[in-house]
Amino acid sequence: MIKVTWEWLGMAPALDLANTVTIENGVEHDLISETENYRRWAEHEAHFMSAYPLDVFEEARPSLMKLRETLRGVLGSLSSGSKPSRALIEVLNQVSRAAPEWLELDPGSLTSRRTGKGREQDKLLALYARSGIEMIAERSGAARRCPAPSCGMFYMSSRPSQRWCSTQCGTRARVARHYSSHRSKSPS
Numbered sequence: 001m002i003k004v005t006w007e008w009l010g011m012a013p014a015l016d017l018a019n020t021v022t023i024e025n026g027v028e029h030d031l032i033s034e035t036e037n038y039r040r041w042a043e044h045e046a047h048f049m050s051a052y053p054l055d056v057f058e059e060a061r062p063s064l065m066k067l068r069e070t071l072r073g074v075l076g077s078l079s080s081g082s083k084p085s086r087a088l089i090e091v092l093n094q095v096s097r098a099a100p101e102w103l104e105l106d107p108g109s110l111t112s113r114r115t116g117k118g119r120e121q122d123k124l125l126a127l128y129a130r131s132g133i134e135m136i137a138e139r140s141g142a143a144r145r146c147p148a149p150s151c152g153m154f155y156m157s158s159r160p161s162q163r164w165c166s167t168q169c170g171t172r173a174r175v176a177r178h179y180s181s182h183r184s185k186s187p188s
């Protein structure tokens, strides 16, 4: 079992889901294929989305895994500079549509509340789909994939020259480059 730390969670929900696959020496690893790791990921996510208890994450697991593939497909296209396919986009739209949501005003407190229709697991899925839709609609050109060794995470760049998802990845990539150029120069 891969040992996973989840301290990077808490970005846009769509990224929290899409980035549960990592790259190790060029090979993709699913970080939440093990039930125990899925549960730990879901615990972190449930913490950010207090409206959804863990058992909703359990029920939604197969659908979330499908939605993850869709999000990874869309982000993969965008980060390589191409337009995502209409079929993938339609999947995002369908998941969003399956649990409609609207605002209501409370007559007593005059505060607004989001309310919606559908099964809890569909609402949870729609939340991830809408997170992806909003992210892409706002800044589709900012989608990137981190090229650092053992990363491969999708992220939204905050400036055009940003190359890595985090300063840690930038440092690791520079260290790796330093060692590989050092090795190639030293006599064998």
Ligand SMILES: [Zn+2]
Pocket (backbone or CB within 6 Å): 146, 147, 148, 151, 152, 153, 164, 165, 166, 169
């Ligand atoms: Zn990275």
